[in-house]
Amino acid sequence: MKNTALTATHEALGAKMVPFAGYNMPVQYDGVNIEHEAVRTGVGVFDVSHMGEFLIEGPNALDLIQKVCSNDASKLTVGKAQYSCLPNDDGGIVDDLIVYRIKEETYLLVVNASNIEKDWNWISSKNDVGAEMRDLSEDYSLLAIQGPKAVEAMQSLSSHDLAEIKFYNFVVGDFAGIEHVIISATGYTGSGGFEIYCKNSEVKQIWDKVIEAGAKPIGLAARDTLRLEMGYCLYGNDIDDTTSPIEAGLGWITKFSKKFTNSEALEDEKRRGPERKLVAFELDERGIPRQGYDIVDSSGKTIGNVTSGTMSPSLGKGIGLGYVPPIFSEAGSKILVQIRKNAVPATVVKLPFYKG
Numbered sequence: 001m002k003n004t005a006l007t008a009t010h011e012a013l014g015a016k017m018v019p020f021a022g023y024n025m026p027v028q029y030d031g032v033n034i035e036h037e038a039v040r041t042g043v044g045v046f047d048v049s050h051m052g053e054f055l056i057e058g059p060n061a062l063d064l065i066q067k068v069c070s071n072d073a074s075k076l077t078v079g080k081a082q083y084s085c086l087p088n089d090d091g092g093i094v095d096d097l098i099v100y101r102i103k104e105e106t107y108l109l110v111v112n113a114s115n116i117e118k119d120w121n122w123i124s125s126k127n128d129v130g131a132e133m134r135d136l137s138e139d140y141s142l143l144a145i146q147g148p149k150a151v152e153a154m155q156s157l158s159s160h161d162l163a164e165i166k167f168y169n170f171v172v173g174d175f176a177g178i179e180h181v182i183i184s185a186t187g188y189t190g191s192g193g194f195e196i197y198c199k200n201s202e203v204k205q206i207w208d209k210v211i212e213a214g215a216k217p218i219g220l221a222a223r224d225t226l227r228l229e230m231g232y233c234l235y236g237n238d239i240d241d242t243t244s245p246i247e248a249g250l251g252w253i254t255k256f257s258k259k260f261t262n263s264e265a266l267e268d269e270k271r272r273g274p275e276r277k278l279v280a281f282e283l284d285e286r287g288i289p290r291q292g293y294d295i296v297d298s299s300g301k302t303i304g305n306v307t308s309g310t311m312s313p314s315l316g317k318g319i320g321l322g323y324v325p326p327i328f329s330e331a332g333s334k335i336l337v338q339i340r341k342n343a344v345p346a347t348v349v350k351l352p353f354y355k356g
Contacts, residue, residue: 004049021113028219035222043147044218052116052137060129076101141203150193176209190230231351247274283318
């Protein structure tokens, strides 16, 4: 089990620690609902240093990224970031990721913790263009400072005007007394804020100053309820090696203006229409949908399964994502979720669940 540079800090704060993606991670401090509410209404900070970071450099860096990523990275200028995915050869997804253009010929790829080795091997296998690759995952830490009060609370920690950093843009500058950190207006909560990339040796100082500035420590459990309320896909739940970006509703990051891994087959799938679609649903009655529960039609026939589900702290009702045939995918469609012996009625809704 690996530790982040802040594991001892979390333990000292009384966090409940659990194994996650090979790391010893804080799942909660004061309770999921309390932490969830803190991010929706104030500001919280997550240690997400388990995430992976790859540096892709050189004159052929963009060529490699364009080949392995579904989105069009040629649109990135220095200081911009882009959500994307790595399609595999069989119609599925190796991982989802964020691509940052750090310099003209330098890109940072941020990948999921559980997929670091898999992603590295996959991208390396496609690197026949001689792009320089470095795995920085063991050396860097990542803090997500999220919530509507993030700018106000953190402004005293940086000379940069944080309010000027637009969504999916970033600056490299000073933060919490450390020079040359990445301050990125990204995050997976839907409540605004920043992600801070720094060296492991720097993260404790930054964490302490962020807490002093008013951020509440938040665990991975609230991170999951926050992302699910927005309908953001979680790798291993809603997307994986067997799900295509088209059926997962990620057509918006799948650009056929260029060639990439398996692009012809995915373009054909988009033209034909997928055989199933990832939908969002709310339970009409009491209950909590969980990953793996069957989704059934009115006759009791299994038509799909829940990929993510929870009791929404913001809405006070059961919400979830799952794959169903296209005929059930329109907003307003009625489905049922098999929760133990009960088939609980649910309604397909448009995302996000949480409207802010």
